[in-house]
Amino acid sequence: xxxxxxxxxxxxxxxxxxxxxxxxxxxxxxxxxxxxxxxxxxxxxxxxxxxxxxxxxxxxxxxxxxxxxxxxxxxxxxxxxxxxxxxxxxxxxxxxxxxxxxxxxxxxxxxxxxxxxxxxxxxxxxxxxxxxxxxxxxxxxxxxxxxxxxxxxxxxxxxxxxxxxxxxxxxxxxxxxxxxxxxxxxxxxxxxxxxxxxxxxxxxxxxxxxxxxxxxxxxxxxxxxxxxxxxxxxxxxxxxxxxxxxxxxxxxxxxxxxxxxxxxxxxxxxxxxxxxxxxxxxxxxxxxxxxxxxxxxxxxxxxxxxxxxxxxxxxxxxxxxxxxxxxxxxxxxxxxxxxxxxxxxxxxxxxxxxxxxxxxx
Amino acid sequence: xxxxxxxxxxxxxxxxxxxxxxxxxxxxxxxxxxxxxxxxxxxxxxxxxxxxxxxxxxxxxxxxxxxxxxxxxxxxxxxxxxxxxxxxxxxxxxxxxxxxxxxxxxxxxxxxxxxxxxxxxxxxxxxxxxxxxxxxxxxxxxxxxxxxxxxxxxxxxxxxxxxxxxxxxxxxxxxxxxxxxxxxxxxxxxxxxxxxxxxxxxxxxxxxxxxxxxxxxxxxxxxxxxxxxxxxxxxxxxxxxxxxxxxxxxxxxxxxxxxxxxxxxxxxxxxxxxxxxxxxxxxxxxxxxxxxxxxxxxxxxxxxxxxxxxxxxxxxxxxxxxxxxxxxxxxxxxxxxxxxxxxxxxxxxxxxxxxxxxxxx
DNA sequence: CTATACTACTGAAACGATTCAGATGCGTCC
DNA sequence: GGACGCATCTGAATCGTTTCAGTAGTATAG
Numbered sequence: 001x002x003x004x005x006x007x008x009x010x011x012x013x014x015x016x017x018x019x020x021x022x023x024x025x026x027x028x029x030x031x032x033x034x035x036x037x038x039x040x041x042x043x044x045x046x047x048x049x050x051x052x053x054x055x056x057x058x059x060x061x062x063x064x065x066x067x068x069x070x071x072x073x074x075x076x077x078x079x080x081x082x083x084x085x086x087x088x089x090x091x092x093x094x095x096x097x098x099x100x101x102x103x104x105x106x107x108x109x110x111x112x113x114x115x116x117x118x119x120x121x122x123x124x125x126x127x128x129x130x131x132x133x134x135x136x137x138x139x140x141x142x143x144x145x146x147x148x149x150x151x152x153x154x155x156x157x158x159x160x161x162x163x164x165x166x167x168x169x170x171x172x173x174x175x176x177x178x179x180x181x182x183x184x185x186x187x188x189x190x191x192x193x194x195x196x197x198x199x200x201x202x203x204x205x206x207x208x209x210x211x212x213x214x215x216x217x218x219x220x221x222x223x224x225x226x227x228x229x230x231x232x233x234x235x236x237x238x239x240x241x242x243x244x245x246x247x248x249x250x251x252x253x254x255x256x257x258x259x260x261x262x263x264x265x266x267x268x269x270x271x272x273x274x275x276x277x278x279x280x281x282x283x284x285x286x287x288x289x290x291x292x293x294x295x296x297x298x299x300x301x302x303x304x305x306x307x308x309x310x311x312x313x314x315x316x317x318x319x320x321x322x323x324x325x326x327x328x329x330x331x332x333x334x335x336x337x338x339x340x341x342x343x344x345x346x347x348x349x350x351x352x353x354x355x356x357x358x359x360x361x
Numbered sequence: 362x363x364x365x366x367x368x369x370x371x372x373x374x375x376x377x378x379x380x381x382x383x384x385x386x387x388x389x390x391x392x393x394x395x396x397x398x399x400x401x402x403x404x405x406x407x408x409x410x411x412x413x414x415x416x417x418x419x420x421x422x423x424x425x426x427x428x429x430x431x432x433x434x435x436x437x438x439x440x441x442x443x444x445x446x447x448x449x450x451x452x453x454x455x456x457x458x459x460x461x462x463x464x465x466x467x468x469x470x471x472x473x474x475x476x477x478x479x480x481x482x483x484x485x486x487x488x489x490x491x492x493x494x495x496x497x498x499x500x501x502x503x504x505x506x507x508x509x510x511x512x513x514x515x516x517x518x519x520x521x522x523x524x525x526x527x528x529x530x531x532x533x534x535x536x537x538x539x540x541x542x543x544x545x546x547x548x549x550x551x552x553x554x555x556x557x558x559x560x561x562x563x564x565x566x567x568x569x570x571x572x573x574x575x576x577x578x579x580x581x582x583x584x585x586x587x588x589x590x591x592x593x594x595x596x597x598x599x600x601x602x603x604x605x606x607x608x609x610x611x612x613x614x615x616x617x618x619x620x621x622x623x624x625x626x627x628x629x630x631x632x633x634x635x636x637x638x639x640x641x642x643x644x645x646x647x648x649x650x651x652x653x654x655x656x657x658x659x660x661x662x663x664x665x666x667x668x669x670x671x672x673x674x675x676x677x678x679x680x681x682x683x684x685x686x687x688x689x690x691x692x693x694x695x696x697x698x699x700x701x702x703x704x705x706x707x708x709x710x711x712x713x714x715x716x717x718x719x720x721x722x
Numbered sequence: 723c724t725a726t727a728c729t730a731c732t733g734a735a736a737c738g739a740t741t742c743a744g745a746t747g748c749g750t751c752c
Numbered sequence: 753g754g755a756c757g758c759a760t761c762t763g764a765a766t767c768g769t770t771t772c773a774g775t776a777g778t779a780t781a782g
Contacts, residue, residue, distance in 0.1 A: 010768055021732045026770060036730065053505035057484040058422040059768035062737050067419060067484050069467060078460045082453030092443030099439045099472050104483050106430060107456070107466040122465055123418040123428050123484045144414035307668045371738055382762045387740060397760065420738035423767050 009052040017046050029055055061123060069104040070094070070330055071124035073142055075132050075196075078109030084246055084274065085302040086319045087130075090152075093323020094128055101331045110138055120145065125334050128152060128326045133196040134212035148333040150326045155214030162333065164325045164343045168215050171315040171347030172222025172269075175297045178313070178349055179267045180230045182357045184295060188258035188265035189223060189240040190251055190275045192216045200244035202257065205235055219271050219299065239265060243275055251278020259288065266358035267295035273302040273314055280308055280354065291356035301350055310353035317347045370413040378407050390416055422484060430465040431455070431691055432485035434503055436493050436557075439470030445607060445635060446663040447680045448491075451513075454684020455489055462692045471499055481506065487695050489513060489687045494557040495573035509694040511687045516575030523694065525686045525704045529576050532676040532708030533583025533630075536658045539674070539710055540628045541591045543718045545656060549619035549626035550584060550601040551612055551636045553577045561605035563618065566596055580632050580660065600626060604636055612639020620649065627719035628656035634663040634675055641669055641715065652717035662711055671714035678708045 015022040020039070027034040028043040035043075047054075061067035072094060074081045081087040091105070098105050103125070108118045119127075119141040126148035132139045134156065142149065151163040179187065191203065194211040211217040224234050232238075241257050243250035251270060255278060258265055270276035276298030280290060288294050290310055298305055301316035322345055329340045376383040381400070388395040389404040396404075408415075422428035433455060435442045442448040452466070459466050464486070469479045480488075480502040492514035493500045503510065512524040540548065552564065555572040572578040585595050593599075602618050604611035612631060616639060619626055631637035637659030641651060649655050651671055659666055662677035683706055690701045 008768090011770095012768075022768090023733075023770075023772095024731060027731085030770075034730075039730080051505075051507070053502070053507070054481050055770085056423075056768050057482045058419055058428060059737090060482070060770075061419040061484055062417075062423050062739085063768080063770045065737075068479075068482055069484065071465075078466065079453050079456040082449045082456065088443045088449045092440050095440040095443065095468070095470070099470055099479075102472050102478065104432075104479055105439065105468040107468065109456070109460055111460050111463050117463065118429075118465055120415050121418045121421070121429055123422055123430065141414075144412075146412070146414070304665075304668070307665070369738090372740095373738080383738090384740075384742095384763075385761060388761085391740075395760075400760085416740090417738050420767090421740075423738080423769085424740045426767075 066125045069106045069124045071106045071122045071127045073129045074109040089319035090323040093320040094327040097327030126330045131214045150330045162329045166317050166345045167347050168218035169222040172219035173226045174349040176223045176226035184267040184358045186265045187238045188268045190254040190270040191242045192271040200242045203240040248278035251275035252282045255279040255282035273298040273300045273305045295355040313352045313355040427486045430467045430485045432467045432483045432488040434490045435470040450680035451684040454681040455688040458688030487691045492575045511691045523690045527678050527706045529579035530583040533580035534587045535710040537584045537587035545628040545719045547626045548599045549629045551615040551631040552603045553632040561603045564601040609639035612636035613643040616640040616643035634659040634661045634666045656716040674713045674716040677711050
């Protein structure tokens with residue numbers, strides 16, 4: 001017997017089939033204590049027979065005011081999130097908490113054109129938002145939803161939002177101090193984007209101060225603090241090259257530009273391991289020995305950092321933990337529990353083999 | 362002036378504020394051609410003023426019958442998806458198509474306890490489903506939803522579902538032929554799980570035939586075909602060790618078990634690069650030289666495979682493409698376009714340095 | 723024997739939108 | 753001047769649930 005070209009089976013259908021009220025059927029699914037076990041069993045049985053797979057999620061969501069999903073907003077095209085080795089770690093952290101509490105994860109990024117639509121139309125109970133550049137329209141779209149939201153890595157936090165962030169100033173500072181301690185006096189910085197639409201290239205200090213991405217701003221600040229504490233001049237002794245993407249290719253181009261400088265930096269501070277990877281690649285290709293002729297320090301301690309050649313000195317941050325904390329905060333909020341305190345996670349310098357003393361002059 | 366402790370602003374509120382019908386306000390958002398531009402502008406203006414951020418996604422979803430999200434079902438705990446280097450690539454592929462078409466991605470996995478709930482209550486327009494073991498309750502939950510669904514890597518395809526799959530038989534066969542061609546006559550197989558609840562260990566041929574995960578079954582079949590074509594005996598010349606997880610740790614344990622065998626296999630076929638990683642790790646730790654004393658072949662060609670030491674010989678499959686195809690199929694279906702043909706993607710052996718001739722006896 | 727307390731179930735009002743068949747007014751055309 | 757077309761806006765039905773205040777009916781207590 002053919003399962004009919006099913007229009008759509010609803011609560012009502014199975015209520016009618018049993019001659020009970022729809023509310024009773026609803027209760028069978030949501031409040032077992034409101035029915036006799038026998039009736040409940042009969043409800044499920046008819047449901048199975050009619051091919052009803054439980055209450056419609058949207059109708060239920062509408063009525064209840066919650067859908068059981070948390071939105072993860074990635075401030076760029078979503079597919080880019082997976083070319084980055086650390087974004088998945090962050091998402092994994094959120095996933096750990098979400099699955100624990102029975103939430104699904106709705107990933108939303110900026111679509112090629114209709115930038116804001118996605119975040120505005122996502123059926124979710126709350127958002128975890130990665131750092132935005134100031135004035136990103138996505139930010140408005142998300143905040144406009146007035147849903148519980150946790151901000152991550154976003155230093156200019158909107159007041160009232162719980163947030164999770166990382167001691168990027170300290171991490172960057174430690175990285176720079178490490179190099180300075182080894183004797184380096186001329187540095188190159190391979191920077192992440194300062195603003196959403198910037199196209200990359202060398203940056204003058206006034207331009208740098210316009211950094212609107214939180215982590216970028218913080219790391220620049222950390223590098224600079226270390227430098228000035230060591231009595232060097234940020235303007236004179238450091239060249240900053242901004243990369244338009246967080247990819248090894250962009251890092252490679254930055255390396256090319258920095259190594260052409262006269263006098264040449266003896267060490268490079270990269271704001272991510274992805275970028276550092278590109279620097280190492282370019283150095284290898286040009287026959288520049290690392291760390292003998294050039295020291296390289298990354299950021300993130302992505303899994304790949306331990307496997308580069310030479311293994312990369314970098315600043316570790318715990319991306320999974322970052323995701324977990326964000327997830328915990330949001331879920332606590334969603335479940336109406338005591339709000340969690342904002343968190344600043346630590347960073348730690350991991351010294352491997354890509355950094356060493358500068359070459360003798 | 363305080364933004365009031367906003368109850369919740371609805372279409373109706375802004376309709377009332379303007380003295381027009383709610384349908385008109387709705388049209389302002391959905392059918393610009395149904396209003397005068399001036400009124401439309403006034404609608405948006407009042408919306409802004411009252412803090413209304415557009416139609417409620419759930420209500421809209423209920424009425425329209427679509428929410429603009431596609432569900433990605435992972436047949437295990439969601440957080441595991443991100444410990445695997447290839448799952449994110451697959452998701453990236455789906456994301457590429459989804460963002461293009463304006464869909465969000467709802468990730469659902471099995472929750473620790475309430476296994477099926479998530480898939481049953483996910484607000485999505487359709488599903489992309491990774492391979493299931495036969496009889497996985499998640500499968501019922503998904504299929505029960507009667508939503509457009511694309512099956513991936515699932516060899517026992519439910520009739521009528523479009524699917525994307527990979528030539529795993531061919532890939533596995535090529536891997537085994539490669540080793541046999543080098544002269545190996547005694548092999549170890551490090552297998553992925555056969556069934557959802559299996560705990561691992563050595564497998565007899567009858568047990569192997571019970572493999573219910575599609576890719577596992579296909580790869581075993583491919584290995585075996587190569588072996589028998591070369592005139593060897595699957596029962597006598599091959600030991601199969603099943604890993605309960607797809608992790609390097611599990612691979613390491615498999616390696617330990619296989620290398621204790623007498624006579625010892627001269628080569629190992631691992632069903633994933635993750636597992637192969639563990640084998641390489643164990644070999645290195647035990648001082649077993651690869652490939653001089655032991656050849657290792659992986660599967661997937663994960664990015665890490667090129668960076669192991671020695672670089673891993675493996676079978677490449679294009680995970681991103683797999684995701685893209687699945688996404689395309691589902692979206693075509695959702696948009697009511699011509700259904701796409703099922704796809705079988707190719708695999709290709711990538712020979713690197715972890716495989717070589719067997720040691721002289 | 724009446725008051726109280728459960729248990730098991732019902733009815734109808736939300737939830738917040740979309741949709742579609744009109745209604746209204748106005749200019750045009752022959 | 754009547755028919756027609758067009759642009760603009762309205763009303764009411766509908767999407768599939770959940771929820772909440774009841775209604776019986778039976779059991780327990782006083």
